[in-house]
Amino acid sequence: MQNPIGSSLLNIFNIGSSAPIPTELHPVVRERSNQLVQQAADKGIVIVITDDFRSAEDQDRLYEQGRTAAGSIVTHARGGESFHNFGLAIDFAIKTPSENVIWDMNYDGNQNGKSDWTEVVEIAKTLGFEWGGDWVQFKDYPHLQMNFGLTLADLQNGKRPADLSLTADTDEIK
Template sequence: MKRYRKDITTWVLIILFLTILIIIYNEQRNNRYIEIGEDTAPPEELDPVVAAKTSQLLIKSAQQDINVVITEKVRSIKRQNELYEQGRSSDEDVVTYAKGGESYHNYGLAVDFALRNNDGKIIWDINYDGNNNGKADWFEVADIAKQLGFEWGGDWSKFKDYPHLQMDFGLSIRQLKKGLRPSHEQKDN
């Protein structure tokens, strides 16, 4: 009989512990994300953290004598679909595998960049070394971006998207489609 009570007590404690863990997890999740709903229009501006980090990227790159140009920020669903069709309905190169609503650009969480060379021309040459330090400027910018918390499309294994930088804040495209967004508010404990 004592063994039976000990087993029940152990199971009750395990269930209580797991319940507490679930509550803590959900509380942290609720602090990290806000739900705006599926029917809400996509943002027209960059997420404030992404915007601030993009500004820092431009400043830090300029300090390395690299002139970075942001070529794309928030992208409409229509624009995303147009880019998706590029290379599929024309002789151009495929530039994305993301349809409208499937890109972090559509949610204000991504930017694309290029370089401005010493002649003032915007270029997408990943081997260009305009600051003459023996390193490709493109990869220097990618390293700065990663230090700032961006994920770089050049690190992707399936499709190298060298101009692409994103911050997903732990959110999948599926979650974004369902209306979850990052919450950057600090809550008091």
Template sequence: MTKIIRFLLTIGLLTAFVYGVFFVYKNFIEPPDLDNLPKVTELHPEVAEKKDLLVKRAAEQGITILITSDFRSIEEQNKLYEKGRSLPGNIVTYARGGESLHNFGLAIDFAILIKEGTASWDMNRDGNGNGKADWMEVVSIAKELGFEWGGDWNGFKDYAHLEINFGYSLWELQKGQLPSGLK
């Protein structure tokens, strides 16, 4: 009798383990189907509002910023990804289409406009003459508005990148869990 109970317990534990592995794979490991991502078509309204506030508050500090990118389609993201790989130029992103918060309307990129038609990514420039780098003044304003800065990331730093993820991971967004308000 003891051998039968041990055998049944072993079978039960193995079954539970197999189902547990399957659950973890399906819910946490399985790569998302990037061909069937949620169809987002524009910047999230709250991100758009905070983007406009960022431009306004920076201008109040004597800094003119240019938003160089906001919502980006999967196709646009894939073209950027190919720069420095199959297309000429330097590598500008490590995110393929569907792997960037730009694709979900939750991110913007910026540059400092130093004169009409001339953008700068110089992080040390003090164009308003107050003894502080304009770039970091913009980053500070952005953080006050709730943006996260790509310059704070571990590993690859994206100094022009700002995002608001509303507490969602990229994986959750890829699986269709989107913050309310997205179109």
């Protein structure tokens, strides 16, 4: 399957290194996030988006966690080094029937013999998301991002995916 949001389908703009940093989630990422929530619900899995766009300042605060601030290390990315900072990433968790938000990758709330987390990741990948759990260095299991064919260096140097809306069903844009 071709990546439904690959660079062949979206225009890439090179605004230059002085390009303004986005201040919200990219429209395509927002639409696909909504589709992810709905498609998971169709399988009896309730997910919540626990984070989406994140400012560089917020990213720096998260980076300090487990280093100079209390808590465990949750990221290796400083401000400007995460796809969250460009509105291209979300984090998710599962909500149980008792309304608890969990990050249990083995939980099988819909009792179909397959972990709900695995099912959500599979859906996300069909929608064009890259999963942080596939990364070799620092596995970020709640993390999903769309890169639109761009690297972090591209984004830092001013390249941006067009703000196109893709409301079509994924089958129509393969």
